Amino acid sequence: MTVTFDYFTYEGVPGRYFACVANKANLSELRCATMYRDAKKLPLGACVPLEKCLGCPIGALHAGDKAPQAKERPVGTLICSRCHHPAARIICGGVCVSCYNREREMIKGKNGKGVPPRPVERFWDDEAGDCRVPFTHRVELTFSVLGVVRPVIYRNVADTFEAVLRTVRGRRDTVTFGFHSAVKAPMQMSLWGGM
Incomplete structure (x- = not known):
């Protein structure tokens, strides 16, 4: 190029x-x-x-580095990782300006008018009616890149899906997510009463 x-x-x-x-x-x-x-x-x-x-x-x-083959762009660049809506501008790890402003209001404890924001306030209009983000919280993920397992901690994310999107956007390699349960699952019994 x-x-x-x-x-x-x-x-x-x-x-x-x-x-x-x-x-x-x-x-x-x-x-x-x-x-x-x-x-x-x-x-x-x-x-x-x-x-x-x-x-x-x-x-x-x-x-003085080798030039990349193509411009490395994050996945889904113009889709907000929190509200999943298209946005003209994406800031701070993949959230739109509206989501970022709502997050700042929750952290500061007041909105632009000086009134405390309500945690159940509708931040976005969604046809399904399920687009509420009451609080942001901490999410821990474990993912693998080229066989190397790496933990990552995100603060102030709405849910695990947002954390996964931020991880994918921040990587240039193939990322694999998994779940490792600390609880040993019991052996499944036969539906018909035998082992």
Whole structure:
């Protein structure tokens, strides 16, 4: 994949610069490389602007890395992982602006009017009528990447499904989820009374 962009300089400022479309800023080659390397070190579900630098071919070029085959995009980029609705903007690990604002209201204990939010308040209109998120809570997941089992803890997620979506969006490898029960299941008896 060939990436084309133009360098320019600022009078009295050392270095070459270019217009970074993803960050909507003019960046130096050194800053671009630093942001690319830092983005590769991000923990899963991190809510930082460096998410845009993951898999960037320009960042890889400036960092001296092998250019990725294709732009690595999170799965379902424009679908909110909490309310599952399409959104024009996705922020903070995959939630839409509306969900993020409702979460902040719950954490702060008041909405924009200064009134405490009601936990059973309808945050989204849903045809099925089951779209209520009373609280966000902590979810622990265990997943496997290339045979290596990794635990991850998400704070402030609505449910396990949101945590799974955040994990998939944050990975570039194949992810396998599983369940390991600590309780040994009893042997199943025959339906007809025998073993």
